[in-house]
Amino acid sequence: MGEGSRRVWMEALALSLAWGADEALEETPVDRLSPRPGPPPTTLPGPAGGRPLPRASPRPAAGGPAVSAAERAAAAAESPEALRAAIAAFEGCSLRETATTLVFADGNPEATVMLVGEAPGAEEDRAGLPFVGPSGQLLDRMLGSVGLDRTRVLITNVLPWRPPGNRNPTDTEIALCLPFLMRHIALVAPRWLVLLGAVPTRALTGRAEGIRRLRGKWLEIPVPGLAGPVPTLPTYHPAYLLRSPAAKRESWADLRLLRRKILSAGEKK
Ligand code: URA
Numbered sequence: 001m002g003e004g005s006r007r008v009w010m011e012a013l014a015l016s017l018a019w020g021a022d023e024a025l026e027e028t029p030v031d032r033l034s035p036r037p038g039p040p041p042t043t044l045p046g047p048a049g050g051r052p053l054p055r056a057s058p059r060p061a062a063g064g065p066a067v068s069a070a071e072r073a074a075a076a077a078e079s080p081e082a083l084r085a086a087i088a089a090f091e092g093c094s095l096r097e098t099a100t101t102l103v104f105a106d107g108n109p110e111a112t113v114m115l116v117g118e119a120p121g122a123e124e125d126r127a128g129l130p131f132v133g134p135s136g137q138l139l140d141r142m143l144g145s146v147g148l149d150r151t152r153v154l155i156t157n158v159l160p161w162r163p164p165g166n167r168n169p170t171d172t173e174i175a176l177c178l179p180f181l182m183r184h185i186a187l188v189a190p191r192w193l194v195l196l197g198a199v200p201t202r203a204l205t206g207r208a209e210g211i212r213r214l215r216g217k218w219l220e221i222p223v224p225g226l227a228g229p230v231p232t233l234p235t236y237h238p239a240y241l242l243r244s245p246a247a248k249r250e251s252w253a254d255l256r257l258l259r260r261k262i263l264s265a266g267e268k269k
Contacts, residue, residue, distance in 0.1 A: 066092035070176050074183035080109050083183055087160050093176045099161035101128040105184070107154040112267065113258070114190035115139075116181065118199040118237065119159035121166055130155050135238035139196070142238065142251065146259040154188055156181065158203050174203050186225035192261055193221065193230050197237025204232065211236060216254045218261075233258055 069092050077083035084104045096102070103120040106129045123133035131139050143149055159169050159177050181203075185193065195201045198211040204221055207214060215236060220229035235254035236247055 067175050067179070071179040074179040077183055077187070080105070080184065080187050083180065083187060087180050090180075093161065093173060095159065095161035095163060095173060098164045100125045102160050103128055103130050103157060103162070104160055105154055105156040106130050106132075107150040108152060109154055109188060111152055111154040111188070112191040112265075113148065113153040113194065113262070114185060114188055114192070115153055115155045115194045115196060116200040116204065117155065117157045117196045119157050119166075119169055120162040122162070125162035130157050131238075135242060138238040138242060142255060145252065146255045154190065156184060158200050169199060174199070178203055182223060183225070185223050185230065189226055190230065191265065192258065193232040194258060195232060195234040197240060199237075201234040205234070216250065216257065218257070231261070 070090060073086040073090055074083065077086045084102070087104065088102050090096075099120070103124050117130060120130060121133050121135070124130055124136070130136070139155075140149070143153060158174055158181055160180065163169055163173070193204070195204060201207070201211055201214055205214070205219055207219075211234060214234045217234070219232045219234070221232045222229045233254060236251050241248050241251055
């Protein structure tokens with residue numbers, strides 16, 4: 001390869017990485033630009049003179065048959081292990097095809113505090129455990145600051161599979177995975193839920209306000225299968241705190257609210 005071509009390829013690679021394409025999905029590269037034989041067409045006509053637009057793959061409508069299938073599979077699970085197996089067998093969410101592993105939960109399944117994050121990142125996808133990368137290390141330090149650790153909490157995510165390139169989860173992906181999360185909460189029956197960031201907060205509370213508004217306030221979330229609503233505390237996601245360390249003060253205040261609840265319920269710190 002000549003020096004000029006090498007430079008062009010290196011620039012293309014750097015651009016792919018900047019756009020979040022940081023995982024190889026197949027052994028060999030796929031040329032999506034050359035014409036391919038046979039119907040159906042995989043592209044739509046693009047803007048006049050421009051490159052054709054890729055045809056979006058059909059997605060299940062939120063509330064459609066795939067969501068109903070997820071609800072049925074989740075409801076049939078009678079234990080966290082059975083739920084994990086049900087998620088592993090669920091074929092309705094295409095994220096499972098691009099993820100390396102299913103990331104279900106970490107910590108104590110009998111914990112009274114359950115934390116819910118957004119979705120696995122690259123490290124979690126490799127390890128099969130939530131929050132093991134840099135934001136997980138910060139989360140561990142935050143928990144430690146109020147006398148908690150992974151033996152005293154259970155940690156999970158809204159999505160059990162990593163979205164490619166860590167892109168934001170779509171509403172459809174959230175709708176497909178939410179029945180499993182709700183069932184997980186019902187099976188664990190925590191006394192308190194902590195929602196890490198905007199995605200779990202919106203998914204579980206249905207509230208449109210941003211995380212800045214909702215953090216630091218106890219909300220009540222009804223969970224099918226549980227006798228009463230679960231007291232729930234939204235707070236910032238640790239990844240946001242890594243980018244905006246000034247917000248750690250507010251997170252610390254939120255964690256003190258949690259500690260106060262635990263202490264006032266008579267649990268050892
Ligand atoms: N961010 C999350 O929301 N969850 C993880 O498991 C890791 C990073």
